[in-house]
Amino acid sequence: MGEGINDYTQKLIDLRRHMWMAGVEVELRRLIWQIAVVGKYISAKIHEANRKQAGFKNVYGEEQLSLDRASDEILKNQLGFSGFVREYASEEQEGIVKLGDGTEKYIVTADPLDGSSLVDTNLAIGTIIGIHRESVFATGRATLVGALYITYGPLITMVYSAGKGTHEFVLNREGEYMLSEESIKLKERGSIFSPGGLRRDWTPAHRKLVEQLETSGYKLRYSGGFVPDINQIIIKKGGLFTYPALQKSPQGKLRLLFELQPMAYLMENAGGAATDGREDILNIKVEKLDQCSPVYIGSKTEVQLAKQYLSA
Numbered sequence: 001m002g003e004g005i006n007d008y009t010q011k012l013i014d015l016r017r018h019m020w021m022a023g024v025e026v027e028l029r030r031l032i033w034q035i036a037v038v039g040k041y042i043s044a045k046i047h048e049a050n051r052k053q054a055g056f057k058n059v060y061g062e063e064q065l066s067l068d069r070a071s072d073e074i075l076k077n078q079l080g081f082s083g084f085v086r087e088y089a090s091e092e093q094e095g096i097v098k099l100g101d102g103t104e105k106y107i108v109t110a111d112p113l114d115g116s117s118l119v120d121t122n123l124a125i126g127t128i129i130g131i132h133r134e135s136v137f138a139t140g141r142a143t144l145v146g147a148l149y150i151t152y153g154p155l156i157t158m159v160y161s162a163g164k165g166t167h168e169f170v171l172n173r174e175g176e177y178m179l180s181e182e183s184i185k186l187k188e189r190g191s192i193f194s195p196g197g198l199r200r201d202w203t204p205a206h207r208k209l210v211e212q213l214e215t216s217g218y219k220l221r222y223s224g225g226f227v228p229d230i231n232q233i234i235i236k237k238g239g240l241f242t243y244p245a246l247q248k249s250p251q252g253k254l255r256l257l258f259e260l261q262p263m264a265y266l267m268e269n270a271g272g273a274a275t276d277g278r279e280d281i282l283n284i285k286v287e288k289l290d291q292c293s294p295v296y297i298g299s300k301t302e303v304q305l306a307k308q309y310l311s312a
């Protein structure tokens with residue numbers, strides 16, 4: 001197995017068949033499929049949600065729509081039923097939730113509904129998932145065996161990697177995730193950039209990097225949703241997303257475990273890279289669940305450039 005995927009007409013390949021042909025181990029492919037199914041439930045919730053019912057706070061003190069909680073609940077319950085997950089760590093939970101009897105193979109991390117502040121604007125939002133074999137208090141490189149995100153936009157798409165390439169699927173009208181792009185390969189450099197944080201709070205080194213990108217003709221693309229912003233770089237095959245260290249928050253805003261590790265895994269498996277400015281995101285050890293890190297993620301040339309500026 002692992003060969004012959006390209007022998008088929010891509011349009012005819014659904015997610016389960018793709019993972020089977022790609023030789024993804026049986027439990028992992030069942031788990032990924034189940035998470036993709038949860039994406040359908042979450043998207044249904046988004047559609048039925050009344051945006052005027054906002055008003056909870058999550059454990060990190062942010063505004064939280066009830067939609068975040070609903071998404072988290074659905075995920076947690078489905079993973080509990082799956083029989084493959086022993087621990088669930090979510091941005092919406094205070095600590096790690098034990099599922100099953102502890103003998104299950106995987107630990108799953110989730111940002112169940114990233115970019116929820118965009119719900120009322122009708123921009124794309126997403127779900128981010130990391131799948132770990134061992135305790136999450138390690139480097140992503142040591143423990144991650146898979147990652148995926150789901151984008152809820154005009155189309156619902158799912159991008160996953162189980163270590164061999166990064167692949168995109170589109171949910172069709174029949175409710176099947178059909179392969180739309182296999183083994184996505186980023187170019188060495190792109191032409192778009194997404195800079196988070198306020199310019200006045202940037203460090204001098206970061207400001208110089210952004211000026212360099214602007215001078216080189218990079219076009220600004222920033223929606224305020226991490227999933228669609230990363231998805232744009234992956235699907236356009238290059239560019240740079242950054243949420244840097246800020247004067248008042250030297251660790252930036254984005255969470256290492258729930259947001260950055262899965263995206264770094266997907267990006268590396270598509271031939272891109274991700275760094276905090278010095279170290280690969282996947283080489284940073286997770287010490288606590290809500291740990292944040294600055295991030296520069298995208299095609300290799302821009303990530304390398306970021307490293308040069310940041311270490312200067």
Ligand code: FDP
Binds near residue numbers: 115196
């Ligand atoms: P949000 O606060 O809406 O959940 O997860 C954090 C996040 O969104 C990312 O999706 C997004 O990339 C970033 O924050 C946007 O932050 P800014 O509003 O500071 O630009």
Ligand code: ZN
Binds near residue numbers: 111113114115
């Ligand atoms: Zn998030």
